[in-house]
Amino acid sequence: MQKEIELFKAQLRKYNLKVTQQRLKILEAFLKAERHLSCDDLYRMIRRHNSEIGYATVYRTLKIIQKTGLAREVDFGDKISRLEHEYGHKHHDHLICLKCGRFFEVFDPDIELLQEKLARKHKFNPIRHKMDIFGYCRKCSQSINQTQRM
Amino acid sequence: MQKEIELFKAQLRKYNLKVTQQRLKILEAFLKAERHLSCDDLYRMIRRHNSEIGYATVYRTLKIIQKTGLAREVDFGDKISRLEHEYGHKHHDHLICLKCGRFFEVFDPDIELLQEKLARKHKFNPIRHKMDIFGYCRKCSQSINQTQRM
DNA sequence: CTGAAATTGAAAATCATTTTCAATTATACT
DNA sequence: AGTATAATTGAAAATGATTTTCAATTTCAG
Numbered sequence: 452m453q454k455e456i457e458l459f460k461a462q463l464r465k466y467n468l469k470v471t472q473q474r475l476k477i478l479e480a481f482l483k484a485e486r487h488l489s490c491d492d493l494y495r496m497i498r499r500h501n502s503e504i505g506y507a508t509v510y511r512t513l514k515i516i517q518k519t520g521l522a523r524e525v526d527f528g529d530k531i532s533r534l535e536h537e538y539g540h541k542h543h544d545h546l547i548c549l550k551c552g553r554f555f556e557v558f559d560p561d562i563e564l565l566q567e568k569l570a571r572k573h574k575f576n577p578i579r580h581k582m583d584i585f586g587y588c589r590k591c592s593q594s595i596n597q598t599q600r601m
Numbered sequence: 602m603q604k605e606i607e608l609f610k611a612q613l614r615k616y617n618l619k620v621t622q623q624r625l626k627i628l629e630a631f632l633k634a635e636r637h638l639s640c641d642d643l644y645r646m647i648r649r650h651n652s653e654i655g656y657a658t659v660y661r662t663l664k665i666i667q668k669t670g671l672a673r674e675v676d677f678g679d680k681i682s683r684l685e686h687e688y689g690h691k692h693h694d695h696l697i698c699l700k701c702g703r704f705f706e707v708f709d710p711d712i713e714l715l716q717e718k719l720a721r722k723h724k725f726n727p728i729r730h731k732m733d734i735f736g737y738c739r740k741c742s743q744s745i746n747q748t749q750r751m
Numbered sequence: 752c753t754g755a756a757a758t759t760g761a762a763a764a765t766c767a768t769t770t771t772c773a774a775t776t777a778t779a780c781t
Numbered sequence: 782a783g784t785a786t787a788a789t790t791g792a793a794a795a796t797g798a799t800t801t802t803c804a805a806t807t808t809c810a811g
Contacts, residue, residue, distance in 0.1 A: 576737040
């Protein structure tokens with residue numbers, strides 16, 4: 452985690468941004484957290500513990516954390532920005548359960564390869580991609596009892 | 602297009618929803634449109650032509666259109682809901698240009714197969730999935746001149 | 752035709768996100 | 782260490798898409 456903090460500081464300096472107590476606390480809170488976090492999640496976490504840090508500051512710092520490459524946005528289809536750790540984490544895709552909302556991180560090198568090929572076939576220069584599979588996890592698959600409704 | 606309209610009407614009846622002029626006009630406008638449309642896009646289109654249909658009605662009807670399986674939501678990462686035709690359209694993924702915003706629909710059966718396998722390997726029951734590759738299209742690849750900025 | 756139930760649309764509410772701005776703080780430079 | 786300056790903070794307001802409310806209107810089964 453020290454490594455990430457140093458990287459963050461270095462990036463701040465590089466862009467003439469100041470190393471403030473708030474920014475460091477927010478980064479640490481983010482790094483300590485395991486799950487995918489929305490801005491609101493993180494704001495509450497920080498607030499719960501001790502510090503008085505404004506929502507706007509958390510919001511703005513999360514933007515910076517993204518830009519430094521320490522986090523990336525993930526999208527669970529609910530229109531809420533969530534961040535997950537990026538630094539030191541390999542790329543992965545998601546299996547997202549439509550019932551319980553849990554997600555699983557997965558990776559398949561063959562798919563990655565084919566994605567590259569697919570893009571190249573279309574003269575497209577891929578930078579990043581996102582693959583989410585929605586469905587039912589093992590537990591929920593058993594207990595599905597959907598009431599079809601409109 | 603007649604087929605889609607009949608299907609829509611049938612679905613409405615099935616769920617005790619009424620077949621109104623507004624709903625039909627909105628569906629037709631949607632079906633005639635080629636591109637991916639946001640609620641706002643569609644509202645403007647309809648309004649431009651003639652009809653006086655409220656935004657709320659467009660919004661609500663789009664939800665119904667989704668539920669009937671005639672449209673599905675696509676996500677270009679900008680937090681705006683856009684719908685694309687679903688009925689009679691095969692599943693596909695997207696190549697989305699980070700510069701000009703254009704997108705390309707692509708499909709690769711090998712990837713589809715591997716996605717199924719991947720899910721099964723994790724005892725996950727896949728229902729649908731979403732794969733978007735972000736990068737630069739042919740035209741934009743040439744003229745990239747990004748100014749690195751924070 | 753008629754009544755019950757659904758729909759409409761204008762306006763307001765919601766909710767995440769983003770900006771504003773005056774007060775505060777970090778940092779480079781004496 | 783002191784100071785100037787430029788960035789940051791945080792409360793509050795603004796934004797913008799989405800969603801709901803509710804009284805008036807429309808649909809449609811009987």
